[in-house]
Amino acid sequence: MTEVILNLKSNAPTQPVDLRQITPNVFAGKTLNEISLIEIWIGNRKSNIGSIFEITGESSTNPEETTIIVKGDLPNSRRIGAKMTAGNIILNGKSGLYVGSEMKGGKIKVNGDVGEWAGIGLKNGVIEVEGNAGNFVGSAYRGTRLGMKGGLIIIKGDSGIELGVWMKGGTIKVTGNVSHSPGIHMLGGSILILGNCQSRVGASMTGGKIVLVGKTEDILAGFQIEETKDKVKVDDEKISGPFYSFSGDYTEEGKGKIFIHKENNSHLAS
Numbered sequence: 001m002t003e004v005i006l007n008l009k010s011n012a013p014t015q016p017v018d019l020r021q022i023t024p025n026v027f028a029g030k031t032l033n034e035i036s037l038i039e040i041w042i043g044n045r046k047s048n049i050g051s052i053f054e055i056t057g058e059s060s061t062n063p064e065e066t067t068i069i070v071k072g073d074l075p076n077s078r079r080i081g082a083k084m085t086a087g088n089i090i091l092n093g094k095s096g097l098y099v100g101s102e103m104k105g106g107k108i109k110v111n112g113d114v115g116e117w118a119g120i121g122l123k124n125g126v127i128e129v130e131g132n133a134g135n136f137v138g139s140a141y142r143g144t145r146l147g148m149k150g151g152l153i154i155i156k157g158d159s160g161i162e163l164g165v166w167m168k169g170g171t172i173k174v175t176g177n178v179s180h181s182p183g184i185h186m187l188g189g190s191i192l193i194l195g196n197c198q199s200r201v202g203a204s205m206t207g208g209k210i211v212l213v214g215k216t217e218d219i220l221a222g223f224q225i226e227e228t229k230d231k232v233k234v235d236d237e238k239i240s241g242p243f244y245s246f247s248g249d250y251t252e253e254g255k256g257k258i259f260i261h262k263e264n265n266s267h268l269a270s
Contacts, residue, residue, distance in 0.1 A: 001065050003057045007071045019077050023063075025063045068090070071092045083104060084105065085106060097117050102120070107127075112130065119148060132159070136163075138172050155172070156176070157176045167191070177197070178198075181200040206254035213264065221251075243260060
């Protein structure tokens with residue numbers, strides 16, 4: 001495995017920076033000089049990767065053997081790891097919007113926070129965030145129903161609203177809390193939330209599974225309780241309960257499943 005290290009320069013731009021070219025697929029087979037000349041957009045003007053990064057290391061001829069390490073905070077970045085199919089990206093700092101958008105393979109590790117739309121349209125691969133994530137993780141572009149289809153997203157902090165909008169497959173795991181409407185319009189796949197959720201869990205979902213270990217304010221009227229289960233399973237992970245088991249959203253003729261921890265949500269007993 002070879003490493004290409006991108007160290008953010010001190011005069012980093014404050015405008016939005018489109019970094020969709022930072023992927024093992026693009027870097028593979030290129031020299032460091034060729035990588036530095038790869039075209040990017042800073043705001044509305046063309047530039048290149050070398051204008052904002054000091055570049056060291058070496059690249060492999062194969063994406064599978066390439067690791068890209070980005071050092072520095074890039075909250076104004078866009079689309080790092082977009083459509084990558086193999087290899088690894090390690091982001092040591094804050095990251096911006098659309099990290100791993102339409103990703104097809106490989107792994108992205110974020111040692112910090114990540115902005116909105118992380119893993120949008122994810123098809124395969126792994127995105128792991130050590131910090132917090134913004135809104136719309138693993139979701140679809142506005143106006144489409146092409147949400148996450150596969151892969152795994154792990155958020156070790158908190159996450160924002162509408163987690164997994166139009167999600168069709170794969171798994172999202174959140175260790176912390178989420179805001180309202182996780183799994184809205186969900187069609188398939190699994191969402192595991194170990195922390196709390198404000199409200200509207202699974203709104204308009206028609207398939208898939210949501211497991212909430214923490215607290216929530218309510219359950220929507222479109223869901224009906226079926227039974228109580230001692231434990232539930234997400235992928236190969238077993239989570240101890242007991243859990244209320246709900247099905248719905250019947251307002252959409254849905255067949256989704258929501259499991260809510262009984263002991264942490266005694267107010268739902270009625």
